Amino acid sequence: MAPDRNDRRPKRIPVRFVDNDMEDDNSTPTEPADMDKDPESDNEDIFAENEENGPTLGLSNLEELGGGPDTAELVATRSELRRVDAENAELKDRLARRQADFDNYRKRVERERAETYNRVVADVAGKLLPVLDNLKRALETEASVEATESDEFRHFLSGVDLIYRQLNGVLEALGVQAVPAVGEHFNPHIHEAVETEISDEYDPDVITQELVAGYRLGDKLIRPALVKVARRS
Template identity: 40%
Template sequence: MNTPEDHNDIPSDSESEATSATPGAGEPLTIEQQLEQAIAAQADAWDRFLRTQADLENYRKRVSREREEDRKYCVLPLVRDLLPQIDNLNRAIESCQQASPEADSPAAGLLQGVQMVMGEMVSVLGRYGTTPIKAEGEAFDPTVHEALQQVPSSEHPPMTVMMEYERGYLLHDRVIRPSKVIVSVAPPQASDAAE
């Protein structure tokens, strides 16, 4: 049977905490040392709490930014798919204008209808943030222009877009398709031509 005398050699909880806090020291911690440890542990826990709060706030901001980006550019695949059709309408307009430039020709009504459809498509894309890239006569910008050819020209300053082969488009500030262009370069000098 267990008697009260058998339990006298079991240390109390406070004694076991004090001696276990300093293993190998042999001396129990004083109240001041225990208080310092508790204060340090509380400060560490508070610091971890603040860091976790900051991480959570940064996560919320990042998710909000990503959600806004997704909303802003959600029409990108559709716009990419429509650009070849817009190019085809432009080719049809140019072809009609070259074939019968007279206003009273039979193709004039068709040309006017295709121009109206083209205008509507560009207008709808514009409402969603799609804009054509200005190219002809502009300085060559490799971020929005793709040079297909360089042509010596004395009429244009060097590195100026002389002709636009295929129109490029932006969706807000992002390039959907760069403009394919022909760029001017300085003509060869007379001394270079003689050699």
């Protein structure tokens, strides 16, 4: 039978390797390599052998041993992750500092605004207090005026009293409060002694009479109270 010309498959040719030191012609020929064996099966055998012998290599081992493009890419990725972590830590630290600076700025602005408000209110109240004093004096002299029997004058005093109460209410709404005086122990921080007198009713250094009312806004003194203080005989 004539050979088929289309059959071009490679033929397996047995190869015999002869050792130079051997002169025996009856030596057994070496088995030919199996050319049909799948290369992937070799890889599987290698991996199986690695699994049997011990754990697989980690990324740190790959960095020490070196490797191909895949290993270099893993090393580069790990280096990039380290850089990103360091950058994130720095950003968090900067954000914390900015937040602390903003909190301090907000507190400072609120404090300055409160101080400005109190200063303006104190200035306005200081200008209104003399008006309030005059209205109060007008009401206190009512009993000493003979014209109080007149209806017109009583209506006039009622109007003065109304204005006095309204103005006093406005000052209280702004936080302005009168300084306690009569019956209180003399306090040089909020009282100003104009006169002293011997008193059987009050103990020494106790205020017996308020001549001019004092006012304060919170802890800020707008005007001290002018008072008369009891003393020992």
